[in-house]
Amino acid sequence: MSRTISASRVATLVEGFDRSPAYAGLADALTLLIGDGRIGLGTRLPSERELTDALGVSRTTVTRAYVALREGGYAEARQGAGTFTRVPGGRARAHDRALLPRPGDSDAIDLNCAAPSAPPQLAAAYAAAAADLPPYLGGHGYFPAGLPELQRAIAATYDARGLPTDPAQIMVTPGALTAGAVIAQAFTSPGDRVLVESPTYPNATDALRHAGARLVPSAVDPDGWDLDAVAATLRQTSPKLAYLIPDFQNPTGHLMTDAQREQLAAHLRRAHTVPIVDEAHQELALEGQPMPRPFASFLPETITIGSASKSFWGGLRLGWIRAPREQMDRLTQARVSLDLGAPVYEQLVMVRLLADATAILDENRQRLREQRDALSSAITELLPDWRFHLPTGGLALWCRLPGTHATAVAAEAERRGVIIAPGPVFAAEGGLDSFVRIPWTRPADELTEAARRVAEAWAVVRSRPSGPSRTNRVMVA
Ligand SMILES: Cc1ncc(COP(=O)(O)O)c(C=O)c1O
Structure with missing residues (x-):
C-alpha cells in the first residue's frame, strides 16, 4: 500500500519557499523534502488542484513544479494513480x-x-604466516577473545600510545563493524538511547538500530564538533551510550583535539553516558602530526573499537574491542551469540604486520x-x-x-x-x-x-x- 501526504501537510513543509519564480522555488523545496526523507519515497503527492488550493498559488505554478520534479528524477507520474515521489537512481x-x-x-x-x-607487504606477510599456523592445527581453532599473541600485540599498540592495556582487555573480532555489533548486543536493550554523530558511519548506526537502540543525533558541522550542543543533548536525553569517531571522523574527516576530548569526556561523565569510540582511522594522520591521546585515557569507561581495515587491508576482516576488564565477560557472552572468533590464519598475518607496522x-x-x-x-x-x-x-x-x-x-x-x-x-x-x-x-x-x-x-x-x-x-x- 502506498502512502499519501495531504496538501495541507505539504503546504506546512514548504512554507516560505522562494517565489522568484514560484514554480522553481516550490520544486526546490519539494526536492529537498524528498531528498532528505521528510516526504517518504513512494508517497503519493497531493493532486495539482489540491496543492494549488492549499498554497494559494496558480495552477501553472504547481503543474510546472511537478514537471521539474519529474525531470529531476524526484517524482514519477503513474497512469491514473497520481504523482509519486522517488529519488534519482531509485529506492x-x-x-x-x-x-x-x-x-x-x-x-x-x-x-x-x-x-x-x-x-605491497601484505602478500609476504600472508606467506610468512603460513609457517606460524601448524602449531594451531592440532587444536579446535576457536579463540573467542582472539589469538593470545595478537591480543598482546594489539595491547602493546595502546601502551605505545600512553594508554596502558592488559591483553585481556582486547577482544579480536572479524572487523570493526562486528565489534560495534557485539558492543550494541552487549550494552543496549530495545529502546535505549544512543547518541550518534550526524553525519556518521552508517553501517554502525544500522548495527545500533538492529539492536533496538533509539538513536539521538548530534550534528557534526562542516567546521567540526559543537561540544556545547553535544552537552545540551546529553543533558536533555541522558543516552546510555554515545557512538563517536574522534579520529578523522567518517565522513567529515575532523580530528578532535586533546582539549575537546577532555571537555567531551567531562560532559559524558556528568551524563553517565558510556562512549563507544571508533578508532578505525586512528593510524591515518597524513601530515606526520602527533595524534591526540586516546579517548579512553580521558574517560576509563570508554569502550574503544579498532580496525585493521584502513591501516592494513579490509580483506583481512580484523578489528577489535578494547574495554575495561570488568566488561569483558559481558562482551564475550554477547559475542558468542554472533560468532565464535576471528579466523586464526588472518590473525597470524596481523601479528606479522604489527611487527613491521612502522x-x-x-x-x-x-x-x-x-x-x-x-x-x-x-x-x-x-x-x-x-x-x-x-x-x-x-x-x-x-x-x-x-x-x-x-x-x-x-x-x-x-x-x-x-x-x-x-x-x-x-x-x-x-x-x-x-x-x-x-x-x-x-x-x-x-x-x-x-x-x-x-x-x-x-x-x-x-x-x-x-x-x-x-x-x-x-x-x-
Ligand atoms: C568509522 C568506521 N568504523 C568501522 C568501519 C568498518 O571497519 P571494518 O572493515 O574493520 O569492519 C569503517 C569502514 O569504513 C569505518 O569508517
Whole structure:
C-alpha cells in the first residue's frame, strides 16, 4: 500500500519557499523534502488542484513544479494513480543506507567504499604466516577473545600510545563493524538511547538500530564538533551510550583535539553516558602530526573499537574491542551469540604486520597523502563551486555543494561510471543532501578521472530547471 501526504501537510513543509519564480522555488523545496526523507519515497503527492488550493498559488505554478520534479528524477507520474515521489537512481539508492562494497566492475570507479587497496607487504606477510599456523592445527581453532599473541600485540599498540592495556582487555573480532555489533548486543536493550554523530558511519548506526537502540543525533558541522550542543543533548536525553569517531571522523574527516576530548569526556561523565569510540582511522594522520591521546585515557569507561581495515587491508576482516576488564565477560557472552572468533590464519598475518607496522604504515600514509592531494586539486579545479575542508588524515573529502542535489549528482555520476555516496547515506535522520563523500582511496589518475566525470554529472544536474537551490540552504541534521 502506498502512502499519501495531504496538501495541507505539504503546504506546512514548504512554507516560505522562494517565489522568484514560484514554480522553481516550490520544486526546490519539494526536492529537498524528498531528498532528505521528510516526504517518504513512494508517497503519493497531493493532486495539482489540491496543492494549488492549499498554497494559494496558480495552477501553472504547481503543474510546472511537478514537471521539474519529474525531470529531476524526484517524482514519477503513474497512469491514473497520481504523482509519486522517488529519488534519482531509485529506492535502493536512498534506502540502502549501508555502504555496500560492490563486486569488481572493470569500468566503474567505485568510490562508495572508503577503503584503500592492500599495501605491497601484505602478500609476504600472508606467506610468512603460513609457517606460524601448524602449531594451531592440532587444536579446535576457536579463540573467542582472539589469538593470545595478537591480543598482546594489539595491547602493546595502546601502551605505545600512553594508554596502558592488559591483553585481556582486547577482544579480536572479524572487523570493526562486528565489534560495534557485539558492543550494541552487549550494552543496549530495545529502546535505549544512543547518541550518534550526524553525519556518521552508517553501517554502525544500522548495527545500533538492529539492536533496538533509539538513536539521538548530534550534528557534526562542516567546521567540526559543537561540544556545547553535544552537552545540551546529553543533558536533555541522558543516552546510555554515545557512538563517536574522534579520529578523522567518517565522513567529515575532523580530528578532535586533546582539549575537546577532555571537555567531551567531562560532559559524558556528568551524563553517565558510556562512549563507544571508533578508532578505525586512528593510524591515518597524513601530515606526520602527533595524534591526540586516546579517548579512553580521558574517560576509563570508554569502550574503544579498532580496525585493521584502513591501516592494513579490509580483506583481512580484523578489528577489535578494547574495554575495561570488568566488561569483558559481558562482551564475550554477547559475542558468542554472533560468532565464535576471528579466523586464526588472518590473525597470524596481523601479528606479522604489527611487527613491521612502522614501515608499512609510513608507506601507506605517503601513498594516501599523494592521493588526497591529487583528489583535492582536481575537485578544486573542476568543481570550483564545491567546498571542502582539507582533512589532515583519514580517507575522504566531505564536499558541500551549492544546493541540495547530492543524491541527483551521485545518480548522474553513476551513469558515468563513478560511484560516490551522497550525504543522506551518512545522516542519522535524513538531511545532508548538500554533501557528497569522495574518498581518495584509488590511484591518483583514477581520482582525477573520477573528478572529471563527477564535474560532468554536476553540470547536468545544475542545468536542470529545478537546478541547485538558489537559496543555498545547508541542512546539517
Ligand atoms: C568509522 C568506521 N568504523 C568501522 C568501519 C568498518 O571497519 P571494518 O572493515 O574493520 O569492519 C569503517 C569502514 O569504513 C569505518 O569508517
